Amino acid sequence: MSKIEIYSKGYCPYCTRTKATLNKLGLAYEEYEVTENAKLASEMQQRSGRRTVPQVFINDQHIGGSDDFHAALNNGSLTDLLKSA
Numbered sequence: 001m002s003k004i005e006i007y008s009k010g011y012c013p014y015c016t017r018t019k020a021t022l023n024k025l026g027l028a029y030e031e032y033e034v035t036e037n038a039k040l041a042s043e044m045q046q047r048s049g050r051r052t053v054p055q056v057f058i059n060d061q062h063i064g065g066s067d068d069f070h071a072a073l074n075n076g077s078l079t080d081l082l083k084s085a
Contacts, residue, residue, distance in 0.1 A: 006029050006030070009034060018069050050064075054069075
């Protein structure tokens with residue numbers, strides 16, 4: 001089973017969209033809420049090199065934000081990543 005992680009903020013519509021897609025696909029994920037957690041926000045920035053949310057990781061590989069995640073879903077590379085676990 002693939003390890004899926006998402007850094008998010010509760011008020012972020014892109015985070016909500018990405019989590020809804022993961023739920024629709026039946027994929028379990030670990031969510032890290034960074035809204036009021038500077039330590040997790042810093043961890044996210046170090047891992048991804050980005051400051052925006054969401055940031056998605058699959059098997060410790062950085063996928064990117066919402067647009068990157070949905071592009072990977074649409075072009076089939078997300079399926080390949082999930083199968084490689």
